[in-house]
Amino acid sequence: MNKLVRIELYKIFTKPRTYIGFGAVFLIVVAIQLGFYFEGEEILDFVIQNLKDSFLFEGKLINVYTVSYIVLTSLWIHVPILIALVTGDLIAGEANSGTFRLILTRPVSRTKLLFAKFFAGWTYTYLVIILMIVLSVGLGSILFGSGDLLILKGTLNIFKAEDALWRFALAYSYGILSMTVVASLAFMLSAFAENSIGPIIGTFAIIIGITVISTLGFSMLRPIIPFLFTTYLPAWQLFFDYELDYGKISRAVFTDLAYIILFLSVAFYHFRKKDILS
Amino acid sequence: MMRSIIVLFGIVTFFTTVLNAQRDAEGLVKELSLKMQLVDKYSADILVKIDVEFVNIEERKAKVFFEKPDKFEIKSTGILLLPKKGVEMDYLQLFNAEFTAIDEKTEIVSGKQTRLIKIIPMGSELDIVLAQVWIDELNLRIVRMKTYTKSSGSYRIDFSYKNNPFDLPAAIRVEFDVKNMSLPSTLTGDLESLSKKLDSKGVTKGVVSIEYSNYVVN
Numbered sequence: 001m002n003k004l005v006r007i008e009l010y011k012i013f014t015k016p017r018t019y020i021g022f023g024a025v026f027l028i029v030v031a032i033q034l035g036f037y038f039e040g041e042e043i044l045d046f047v048i049q050n051l052k053d054s055f056l057f058e059g060k061l062i063n064v065y066t067v068s069y070i071v072l073t074s075l076w077i078h079v080p081i082l083i084a085l086v087t088g089d090l091i092a093g094e095a096n097s098g099t100f101r102l103i104l105t106r107p108v109s110r111t112k113l114l115f116a117k118f119f120a121g122w123t124y125t126y127l128v129i130i131l132m133i134v135l136s137v138g139l140g141s142i143l144f145g146s147g148d149l150l151i152l153k154g155t156l157n158i159f160k161a162e163d164a165l166w167r168f169a170l171a172y173s174y175g176i177l178s179m180t181v182v183a184s185l186a187f188m189l190s191a192f193a194e195n196s197i198g199p200i201i202g203t204f205a206i207i208i209g210i211t212v213i214s215t216l217g218f219s220m221l222r223p224i225i226p227f228l229f230t231t232y233l234p235a236w237q238l239f240f241d242y243e244l245d246y247g248k249i250s251r252a253v254f255t256d257l258a259y260i261i262l263f264l265s266v267a268f269y270h271f272r273k274k275d276i277l278s
Numbered sequence: 279m280m281r282s283i284i285v286l287f288g289i290v291t292f293f294t295t296v297l298n299a300q301r302d303a304e305g306l307v308k309e310l311s312l313k314m315q316l317v318d319k320y321s322a323d324i325l326v327k328i329d330v331e332f333v334n335i336e337e338r339k340a341k342v343f344f345e346k347p348d349k350f351e352i353k354s355t356g357i358l359l360l361p362k363k364g365v366e367m368d369y370l371q372l373f374n375a376e377f378t379a380i381d382e383k384t385e386i387v388s389g390k391q392t393r394l395i396k397i398i399p400m401g402s403e404l405d406i407v408l409a410q411v412w413i414d415e416l417n418l419r420i421v422r423m424k425t426y427t428k429s430s431g432s433y434r435i436d437f438s439y440k441n442n443p444f445d446l447p448a449a450i451r452v453e454f455d456v457k458n459m460s461l462p463s464t465l466t467g468d469l470e471s472l473s474k475k476l477d478s479k480g481v482t483k484g485v486v487s488i489e490y491s492n493y494v495v496n
Contacts, residue, residue, distance in 0.1 A: 054430070054456050054484070056366075058340065059357035148357040158335040158357050242334035 004112060008120030012086060021082035021128050028078065029071050029135040036067050037143050047152065063147025064140035065164040069240065071136045072171065076234055079175075080182040080207055082128060087121040088186035088199035091271065096195040110272050118187055118264065125183045129176050137168070149240075157242045171236040174252070178236065181229050181256050182207065184263035191267040191274070207233070226251070229259040303379040303395045306413060311373035313418055317444045319345040320495040324352075328359055330456055330484035335359060342490075347374060361486050363405075364433045364452040369423060372409055376400040382410070387421045388436070390414045405429055419445050431455030431481065442493050449489045456484040 012018050036043065040062040045052070048061075091114070094100045103113065149164035151157045159167065185206065189199035210230040214221050225231050235252035238245060321344070327337045340354035350366040352358065382394040392412040399406060405427045412422040417439075424434045433454035440448040 050457075054362055054454070056360045056362055057357065058352045058354045058360065061357060150357055155332045155334055156359075158333070158359070160336060160356055163336075 001112060001116065004108065004116035005119050005123075008090075008116045009123060012090075012120055012124055015086075015089070017089070018086055018124065021085060021124070022131055024078065024082055025075070025128055025131050026135065028075060029132060030139070032071050032074055033067055033136075033139055033143055036062060036070070040067070040144075051156065060145065060147035061150055063144045063149075063161075064137060065147065065149035065159075065161065065168070066151075067140050067144055068136040068168065069149060069151060071132070071140075072175075072236065075132060076175075076236070079128065079132075079179060080233065081204060083125050083179050083182045084186040084200050084203035086124050087183040088190050088203055089196035090117045090121050090187055091190040091267075092193040092196040092199050093190075095193070111268060114191075114268055114271055118184075118267075121183050121187060122180060125179045126176055129172060129179060133168075133172055151240050153237070153240060155242070157240065159240075167239045171239040174236045174239065174249075177253065177256050178233050181259045181263070182233075184260045184267070185229075188263040188267040188270075191271045227255070229255060232256055303381040303393075304377075306393065306415065307373065307377070307379045307395060307397060307411070310413060310418055310420065313445070314370065314373065315346070317344075317346070317446065318496045319343070320446065320493055322446075322490045322494070323492045325489040325491075326358060326360070327487045328484075329486070330359075331482055333359060333484075347371075361430075361433065361452055361454040361484060363425070363427060363430045364435050364454060365450070365486065365488060369406070369409065369425060369435075371404060372397060372399055372406050372425075375404055385412060387412045388438070390421050391416070392421050417445070431457075442490070443495045446493055446495065447490060449487065452486045452488070454484050454486070455481045457481055 044061055048057070051057075094103065104110065146161050148161055149157075149159040149167075151159070182203065186199050186203040189202045190196065193199045193202075207230055210228055211233075214225050214228060214230065232252040232255050235248070238249050238252065322342055324340050324342050325337055326340060328335050335357075338354060338356055338358050340352050340358055343349075343351040343353070344367065348366075348368070348370060352360070377400055378398045380396045380398070382396055385392050385394050391414070393415055395411050395413060397409040397411060406425055407428055408426045410424040411420055413419070414421050419439055420435075420437055422434065422436050424432060426432045431454070433452055436451040436453075437447045438449045438451075439445060442448055
């Protein structure tokens with residue numbers, strides 16, 4: 001099994017498209033951080049100008065945590081696309097290049113092969129998030145130093161630095177879980193496709209489509225919105241509520257887990273029955 | 279004739295009383311101002327508690343530095359939010375400028391017998407347009423102060439004292455006007471709260487309590 005996973009990881013990391021994800025995360029994080037390094041005071045002054053009419057702010061407003069939070073909010077739109085780029089190719093890519101028949105002549109069960117592929121795709125997802133953490137927190141610490149976390153989230157929430165750290169740890173952990181849902185969706189679509197364009201575009205279309213429809217048709221779709229996985233993609237923000245809403249957090253976690261199980265079950269079921277023609 | 283003399287005596291007595299009261303009020307405020315001016319500089323540790331409707335922040339520790347006449351500095355390791363008026367002893371500017379003081383009444387505030395005096399600054403350069411000061415005449419301390427400003431609405435400061443040097447306060451409680459505002463969410467990407475607006479009544483009250491300790495004076 002380990003060998004299978006290693007082979008799948010090797011395949012992922014020898015494809016140039018894998019590095020698009022890492023490159024994009026690197027560029028976006030560095031661009032945001034440099035932007036805040038040079039013009040952060042002006043940007044923040046503009047954002048909190050209403051508050052500055054009534055309050056004096058003392059202390060370091062721009063610091064590693066505040067900038068990392070902004071990086072997170074900017075990236076949650078992009079990361080699903082980067083994840084789908086690789087995970088949507090995991091099965092369909094093999095079908096497209098006509099290597100499945102050859103692979104499946106080996107004494108490896110389809111379930112094991114699929115599991116190895118998914119685990120390799122999940123490792124990529126995990127590494128993209130880890131790169132985000134390392135760049136946001138690592139580079140942010142060098143550029144901005146530590147300080148309290150300031151968040152405008154309907155209310156103004158200010159967390160002590162030591163309080164910010166565990167919130168980030170939980171938010172990133174949740175981020176890995178919600179991105180696993182995206183990876184599972186792309187993986188499922190990949191099981192049905194013969195080339196990787198379909199699952200990749202399909203994943204974007206499903207995520208963007210459901211998000212737009214549930215936002216625009218909010219009143220009409222209200223009863224089903226709590227059951228859509230897209231509702232919980234930005235739920236990492238729940239860890240930055242002043243009082244944690246454990247009910248909402250559990251609902252988000254369980255919905256994500258349910259969708260992961262659903263998508264993977266469909267993928268495994270379909271692939272095991274699939275007639276391999278390529 | 280006798281009636282005219284009585285009326286005249288009455289008028290003279292009335293004005294003399296009023297003028298004496300005014301002089302007394304001004305004298306009292308000036309005496310208080312002189313007492314405050316004995317403090318050239320001080321530093322102290324502070325513990326700040328903030329109670330504002332749309333602000334969530336735990337209590338914070340910081341250090342304040344004051345130097346005559348109005349240099350005020352706060353050093354904090356974390357982020358600290360303070361009302362723009364009230365905590366930086368900006369009322370000292372009023373006592374140091376020319377003003378008219380009017381005795382209003384006596385009142386019991388925080389269990390202390392106080393004299394309520396209205397202070398109106400003479401010039402127009404100050405931000406403060408009117409102040410009401412409740413003075414504990416016996417100990418020559420300000421117990422409460424309500425200030426009306428041109429730029430930041432009004433604020434009220436309640437002072438409490440222990441045995442600090444020069445009667446510097448042990449704690450203050452500043453109640454101030456906060457304009458209700460819609461906090462921007464675009465930078466943070468908080469789409470859920472984009473449409474959330476805070477109460478649109480216009481102005482609400484915010485409260486900041488500060489406890490002072492470890493004074494080092496002059």
